Structures are given as C-alpha cells and as structure tokens.
Amino acid sequence: MTYTLNAAHLYGDLMNTYGDIGNILAMGYYAKAVDATINTELISLDNPFDPAKYDFVLFGGGQDYEQTIVSKDLQTKKAPLTDYIEAGGPFLAICGGFQMLGHYYIGAQGEKIPGIGALDHYTLSQDNNRFIGNITIKNAETGQTYYGFENHNGTTFLGKGERPLGDVIQGHGNNGKDQTEGVIYKNTFGSYFHGPILARNEALAKRILKLALQRKYPDGDFSTLDQLHEDLTKNVVVKP
Amino acid sequence: MSIKSTVATWTGKSAYWFLHTFRGGGSSLPGKLALKLDPAILKQLAKNYDVIVITGTNGKTLTTALTVKVLGEQYSDILTNPSGSNMKQGIVTTFLTAPKAHQKPLAVLEVDEANVIMVTKYITPKAFVFTNIFRDQMDRYGEIYTTYKKILDGVALAPEATIIANGDLPLFNSKKLPNPILYYGFDYQTDTDEQAPANTDGLLCPRCQHILHYHSRTYSNMGKYFCPHCGFERPQLTYKLNVLTSMTPTSSDFEINGQAMHLNIGGQYNIYNALAAFAVGRFMDVKPAKIAHALSENDEQVFGRQEIFHVDDKDVTLILVKNPVGLNQVLQMISTDERPFSFAALLNANYADGIDTSWIWDGDFEQLPKLNVPAYISGGERYRDITFRLKVAGVPTDKLTIVPDLTKMTAEIQKLPTKQVYVVATYTAMLQLRKQLASQGIIDGGMA
Numbered sequence: 001m002t003y004t005l006n007a008a009h010l011y012g013d014l015m016n017t018y019g020d021i022g023n024i025l026a027m028g029y030y031a032k033a034v035d036a037t038i039n040t041e042l043i044s045l046d047n048p049f050d051p052a053k054y055d056f057v058l059f060g061g062g063q064d065y066e067q068t069i070v071s072k073d074l075q076t077k078k079a080p081l082t083d084y085i086e087a088g089g090p091f092l093a094i095c096g097g098f099q100m101l102g103h104y105y106i107g108a109q110g111e112k113i114p115g116i117g118a119l120d121h122y123t124l125s126q127d128n129n130r131f132i133g134n135i136t137i138k139n140a141e142t143g144q145t146y147y148g149f150e151n152h153n154g155t156t157f158l159g160k161g162e163r164p165l166g167d168v169i170q171g172h173g174n175n176g177k178d179q180t181e182g183v184i185y186k187n188t189f190g191s192y193f194h195g196p197i198l199a200r201n202e203a204l205a206k207r208i209l210k211l212a213l214q215r216k217y218p219d220g221d222f223s224t225l226d227q228l229h230e231d232l233t234k235n236v237v238v239k240p
Numbered sequence: 241m242s243i244k245s246t247v248a249t250w251t252g253k254s255a256y257w258f259l260h261t262f263r264g265g266g267s268s269l270p271g272k273l274a275l276k277l278d279p280a281i282l283k284q285l286a287k288n289y290d291v292i293v294i295t296g297t298n299g300k301t302l303t304t305a306l307t308v309k310v311l312g313e314q315y316s317d318i319l320t321n322p323s324g325s326n327m328k329q330g331i332v333t334t335f336l337t338a339p340k341a342h343q344k345p346l347a348v349l350e351v352d353e354a355n356v357i358m359v360t361k362y363i364t365p366k367a368f369v370f371t372n373i374f375r376d377q378m379d380r381y382g383e384i385y386t387t388y389k390k391i392l393d394g395v396a397l398a399p400e401a402t403i404i405a406n407g408d409l410p411l412f413n414s415k416k417l418p419n420p421i422l423y424y425g426f427d428y429q430t431d432t433d434e435q436a437p438a439n440t441d442g443l444l445c446p447r448c449q450h451i452l453h454y455h456s457r458t459y460s461n462m463g464k465y466f467c468p469h470c471g472f473e474r475p476q477l478t479y480k481l482n483v484l485t486s487m488t489p490t491s492s493d494f495e496i497n498g499q500a501m502h503l504n505i506g507g508q509y510n511i512y513n514a515l516a517a518f519a520v521g522r523f524m525d526v527k528p529a530k531i532a533h534a535l536s537e538n539d540e541q542v543f544g545r546q547e548i549f550h551v552d553d554k555d556v557t558l559i560l561v562k563n564p565v566g567l568n569q570v571l572q573m574i575s576t577d578e579r580p581f582s583f584a585a586l587l588n589a590n591y592a593d594g595i596d597t598s599w600i601w602d603g604d605f606e607q608l609p610k611l612n613v614p615a616y617i618s619g620g621e622r623y624r625d626i627t628f629r630l631k632v633a634g635v636p637t638d639k640l641t642i643v644p645d646l647t648k649m650t651a652e653i654q655k656l657p658t659k660q661v662y663v664v665a666t667y668t669a670m671l672q673l674r675k676q677l678a679s680q681g682i683i684d685g686g687m688a
Contacts, residue, residue: 009438012439013435013438013439013440013443014443014451016438016439016440016441016602017441018596018598018599018602019564019598019599019602020598020601021438021601021602022598022602022629022632025632026628026632029631029632042438044451045449045450046450063375063384063441064383064385065383065385065444069449134595149595149596149597149598151596194596194598195597195598199601199625199628199629200625236623236644237641237643237644237645237648237652
C-alpha cells in the first residue's frame with residue numbers, strides 16, 4: 001500500500017452501540033481503492049490521546065452507564081482532542097460522541113454531564129421520548145442527500161460557528177425543532193445517524209477519507225476516489 | 241378458591257375450549273380473559289406447583305425445553321409454556337389449560353425478562369435460571385443494565401429462591417443478592433490474558449469501572465473474566481464444562497463435571513443452554529448419567545429452530561438471525577462444517593426484524609472470506625445494506641449474487657455449486673422465503 005492512515009477509535013470498547021464501528025470498516029473499504037490502508041487503534045480509559053499521531057478519529061455512541069464513565073475519562077483528554085479538532089483533524093462523532101464534544105448533555109437520571117466543550121453545542125433531554133426512525137437530510141453546501149437511522153433521547157442545539165451536517169428532509173434531527181441534523185466544524189463531523197453513516201452514504205465517506213488523505217499526503221493524487229462508485233446493482237438477479 | 245377466581249378460571253378454560261375446538265388455537269386470549277376477572281388468578285392456579293423460571297435474552301426457549309427433558313427423567317408431572325407464550329397472559333393460559341396433576345407437579349416456565357415480576361407477584365419460584373443478557377437490537381430502549389434490573393425487581397419478591405446463573409457473564413456477578421446462587425460456565429481452557437474485541441458490549445468491571453480482561457473467552461463478553469485493576473473475577477462455578485471434545489454444525493460432544501455428554505445440535509451457545517439444563521437437573525437431584533441420557537436424545541421438536549429443507553440435491557439450512565451476538569454464533573457454528581458450503585444472507589428491516597439495520601456492522605462477517613466459501617447470495621428488502629456489508633467484509637464480487645426478490649431464491653439456490661447451503665435470514669425475510677418454499681411444495685406451509 002502506498003498510503004497509510006492512522007485512525008483512533010475513541011472508547012471503541014465502551015461506545016459501540018448500533019454498529020458505529022462500521023464507519024471505520026467502510027472507510028477502509030474505500031481507502032483500498034486509492035491504495036491506502038487504515039490502521040485502527042483503540043483509545044479507551046486511561047489511554048493517552050496524541051493528536052499528532054492520528055489522521056482520523058471515530059467517537060461512537062454508547063449506553064447511558066458507559067457514557068457516564070467515558071465522560072469522566074474524557075476530561076483527561078480534553079486538551080489534546082481540542083487541539084486535534086482545532087488543527088483540522090478529520091473527526092467523526094456519532095450520537096453520544098457527538099454530544100460529548102459539546103458543552104454538556106443530560107444523563108438518564110436528569111443530571112448534567114459535562115462534555116469537553118471542543119464544539120459549541122449543548123444537549124438537553126426529552127421526557128420519556130426518543131426520536132427513533134429513518135432519517136433523510138440534505139447538505140446545503142454540496143447538495144448531497146444522506147440517509148440514516150436515528151435513535152436518541154437527547155436534543156442538541158448548535159452554537160455560533162457551527163453548521164449542521166444537513167437540513168432535515170424526513171425525521172427529527174438534532175432537536176426536532178430547527179430542522180438541523182448533526183454538525184460540521186472545521187473537519188469535524190457530528191451526527192445522530194446510525195446505519196452506519198459512512199456505510200450508507202458513500203459521498204460522505206469519500207469526502208472524509210479524502211480530507212484525511214490530503215491532510216497527510218498533500219502531494220498525493222486521490223482523484224480516482226471521485227470516479228469510484230459502489231455499484232450495488234451489479235450481479236443483481238432481478239430487480240424488485 | 242374464591243368465587244372470583246373460580247369464575248375467572250372457568251371463563252379462561254371455556255375460552256380456551258372454544259378457541260381450541262373451533263379455531264384450532266388460542267394462546268393468550270384465555271389468560272387475558274381470566275386476568276380481567278381476577279388479576280391475581282395466577283396465585284390460585286399455580287399454588288400446588290414447584291416453579292422454575294427461566295429468563296434471559298438468548299436461549300430461553302431451548303433451555304426451557306432441555307430442562308423439561310432433563311427433569312422428565314425423574315419427575316412425571318411437568319408443565320411448561322409453549323415458546324412465545326412467555327408473558328403474563330400466556331403463562332396464565334398455560335396453567336389454565338394444564339392437565340390435572342396428581343402429585344406435587346413441576347412447572348418450568350420461560351419468562352420474558354420484564355415479566356418476571358408479573359410472575360413473582362403471585363408465585364414464589366423454587367429457582368430462577370439466568371441464561372444471559374445481551375443488547376438485543378429488538379429492545380429499542382433496553383440496555384443490558386436496565387434489563388437486568390427488571391429481572392432483579394422480580395427476583396426481589398422471592399429472596400429465598402435459588403438463582404442458577406451463567407457464571408461467564410460479568411453482569412450476573414455485579415449485584416449482591418440475598419438469594420443462594422449457583423453458577424455454571426466453561427472451564428476447559430488454560431489461562432491466558434486477553435481482551436474482548438472492541439465492539440463487544442458490557443466490558444466494564446461492575447466494581448471499579450475499568451475494562452475487564454479474560455483468562456479465556458467463549459464469545460461476546462462471556463468467559464473467565466477478571467479485572468486487572470481491582471481483582472474482581474468470575475465466581476466459583478458449581479457446574480463446569482471441563483472438556484470440549486468436538487463441535488460440528490449439528491452436534492457437540494463435551495463433559496460437564498466429568499460426565500460425558502452428546503448434544504444433537506450445533507453451536508457453542510447451545511452448549512450454554514445444555515449447561516443450564518444440567519444445572520437445574522442437578523439442583524433437582526437428577527443423576528448426571530440420566531441428564532446425559534436426556535440431552536443425547538435426538539428430539540426434533542426440541543431442536544427445531546434450525547430448519548433444513550431440500551432444493552433438488554441441495555441441503556439447505558435456514559437460520560434465524562436477529563442480533564450480532566446471535567449472528568456471530570451462527571458464523572462460528574458454520575465454520576465447524578468440514579464440507580464445502582455456500583452462504584446466503586437475507587436482510588429485511590420491518591418491525592419484527594428490527595427497523596435499524598446498523599447491527600449487521602457489529603456482526604463478524606469478516607470471518608466468512610477465511611472459510612473458502614465458493615458462492616454467496618445477499619438479498620432481501622435491504623439487499624443494498626447486506627451486499628455492501630459482505631463486500632466490505634472481503635467477499636469477492638465475482639462470487640456474490642444479489643437477490644432482492646426472495647421469490648427468486650429457489651432458482652438461485654439450484655445454481656449454487658455446493659450440496660450444502662446455509663441461509664441466515666431476519667424474521668420477515670425468513671417468513672417470505674418460507675412462503676415461497678411452501679408455494680413450491682418444498683416445505684409444508686405455516687411457520688415452524
């Protein structure tokens with residue numbers, strides 16, 4: 001392989017509900033097409049995070065109990081994670097991971113649990129309700145449509161300087177009110193999408209992969225990635 | 241018996257008779273009617289029984305069936321509920337329609353996790369069996385901790401009942417309980433120090449909240465766990481699998497507490513079910529040799545979950561999958577087949593399948609390319625998702641056929657290059673395939 005990317009899977013052994021690991025698997029699949037390989041390292045409790053070492057970070061969602069444990073340990077990584085994000089490191093945060101990059105979220109017992117405030121959003125909770133179901137959004141900048149599955153109690157409100165990942169076409173999104181879903185800040189992408197988001201949205205997977213490759217290999221030519229299209233109609237016996 | 245419960249019992253029994261005679265069925269309605277008239281009807285109905293409650297995420301049905309077989313070696317009157325009737329109404333119906341028992345009868349009940357308390361409000365069981373608790377994608381709200389709490393809320397009403405629990409699951413050692421507890425588990429490997437794969441659930445030490453390690457691991461987060469940080473570890477096992485002799489897709493040979501056993505069903509998860517049945521048997525004083533005899537019988541009614549059918553000369557095994565732990569176990573079981581086989585994965589996302597397909601990414605499909613499978617099929621309503629999953633796992637495109645329309649499956653199965661074929665399918669994909677097979681006369685109609 002010509003190119004190598006180092007990925008950090010933040011708390012992959014604790015924040016791992018709903019197949020979030022598939023985001024790294026899907027990235028690795030597209031990476032092969034441009035002769036790149038992704039080495040994934042698990043960064044969990046008590047492990048230091050070195051921002052200079054990684055080209056991509058995934059931070060998934062977890063169960064309530066695990067999230068309370070993670071939120072404490074996360075404070076010890078606050079500075080290097082903030083540095084990584086500010087330096088334009090590609091970062092994908094899903095569900096609980098998305099919430100914890102912001103100022104705070106509300107736990108299952110109604111307690112306010114601090115995030116690391118690397119991003120300017122905050123998350124409240126709904127009483128006995130979850131947003132569950134298929135969701136479709138459109139990214140204003142690229143015009144791309146993204147598909148996913150949301151399943152969250154938290155309602156997130158973006159801060160100044162944060163753009164949404166997309167505008168809600170169908171589903172609830174960040175809070176069910178302002179039609180926003182997810183966040184983009186520098187090269188950090190946050191979302192409530194499971195599915196996983198990069199497995200179901202080729203364009204976004206390629207966009208983030210390209211960001212990571214170009215950041216590490218400014219002289220590399222990754223144009224073949226744009227021509228690549230995952231043809232899932234090939235080998236189809238009979239269309240339904 | 242009070243007038244209220246007499247009337248309730250009579251109403252329930254009449255409803256059952258009516259449904260059974262004129263409709264050929266009736267599982268929860270009689271119980272529902274009886275409960276309407278007397279909410280505490282269970283107290284009356286079950287008062288003469290020694291009750292064993294079996295609960296957990298996976299393996300309830302088979303553990304219950306195996307336990308009934310094991311206890312049948314020694315006891316004559318054993319009542320049990322049919323698979324699926326594991327909530328309050330179904331359990332009431334089971335007692336309403338029980339044949340008249342002569343001596344002190346036993347009842348072995350499969351009970352849904354959230355319904356344990358519905359049972360213990362009225363019945364004090366002799367024992368509880370905890371099989372396991374995994375995150376099931378069908379439990380849209382359920383976390384493993386809340387599921388366990390629901391079970392314990394029910395158990396709290398019966399503090400003297402013995403708990404027979406899977407000792408390999410850390411969660412079952414996480415709370416101090418007043419009940420006597422007996423643990424069963426796997427204990428045949430030499431100790432190492434390993435960690436579970438990153439996307440495994442439930443790895444936090446319940447005592448100090450650090451990541452658990454394993455001296456040996458069976459699957460998911462189960463095994464001989466220990467916490468290098470605080471010393472928390474797997475409890476002493478009373479019932480141990482001490483030798484694992486062989487596993488094939490259709491059978492397992494092993495020893496429990498030195499007693500050789502043969503089980504006519506494959507899969508490591510089913511050995512756990514046999515361990516649980518062994519534990520209950522010993523708890524009820526059934527001799528180990530008798531238990532081995534009961535478990536070795538080839539009882540198709542008990543082992544009917546894996547359905548085998550034939551398309552021309554092909555032997556097709558159809559297996560239901562619904563969550564990543566189950567899927568990984570199926571893949572493990574398939575990997576023990578020494579014959580060449582083809583593999584099909586059919587994915588739907590209707591309510592009964594679980595409407596979120598994300599879980600397929602937690603399944604270890606990466607094992608498949610290592611098995612030298614010559615031909616693959618991906619299909620179902622969500623064929624795009626399962627096809628991409630298989631491709632990412634390393635399944636070569638030229639060996640993969642995509643069949644969105646399951647009515648074409650029979651024709652595609654005929655074209656496969658191997659005699660042996662495994663089909664894993666989510667619930668409604670399985671129903672659609674069965675309907676197609678039934679219409680072609682390959683299987684009998686109706687759900688197995």
